Amino acid sequence: MIEIDDKIVSADLLRECFACDLAQCKGICCVEGNAGAPLEADEVDTLEEEYPRYRPYMTPEGIEAVERQGFMVVDADGDYTTPLVDDAECAYAYRDGEVTLCAIEKAWAEGKTPFRKPVSCHLYPIRLVQFSNGTVGLNYHRWSVCAPARKCGSRLGIPVYKALREPIVRRFGEEFYAALEAAEQFLKKH
Incomplete structure (x- = not known):
């Protein structure tokens, strides 16, 4: 340390x-796991404020998950995390062929939102x-x-x-x- x-x-x-190798992993980190991605407290408000800008890129299942569960959920440890679709895929994900990517980041890349994606996802x-x-x-x-x-x-x-x-x-x-x-x-x- x-x-x-x-x-x-x-x-x-x-x-x-x-070094991420999306051609090999297909973005599986956005699909598998035992909880959603960790969120910082200030990101929850940002997710809600920016929702209209990245919602068009989300899957119908992801939209339904957010509208049912909210912009974040509290996990078993009491931490804020992204909501999931069927306890698997991040609600904010979308697919580009076989690869799973972030709808928030897609909106950011297209200049539709200043929020790139949750920092825990960016740092992973x-x-x-x-x-x-x-x-x-x-x-x-x-x-x-x-x-x-x-x-x-x-x-x-x-x-x-x-x-x-x-x-x-x-x-x-x-x-x-x-x-x-x-x-x-x-x-x-x-």
Whole structure:
């Protein structure tokens, strides 16, 4: 573990390799799992406010799930998560052929909303943990469905944190990312 400001970072983010390979995994991370994607409290209001902008890209089943369950649900741990369709696929998903993608991100890419997608989705496979003292932990979540991403990342030599530069900067800022780069260099020397 590495401490940067008020954050505890798993060294695996600097040592392990990762690069999404949608051609292989088909976006299965938006379909499988035991709960929806974690949401930050301020994202719930944003999901509701921006709904008319990304709703046209959602599946009919996803629209029905949101209209029945709401823009978020509370999981077994008491955390806010995205609603699911039939306890599987994220309600905010859509399909492009065989690949499952994010309807919110599609609306963002087309300039229809300033909200890209929940930050937990953008950061995946980094999972955040909030400790009672205010410290944030950044952990590398290894999920079997991401085996193609680990292979692709290894082949390309891309550490997890470099593959996720944009979402890390979105959530924590440029200075934090620069500190991760410095930490990687330090680990390589020691």
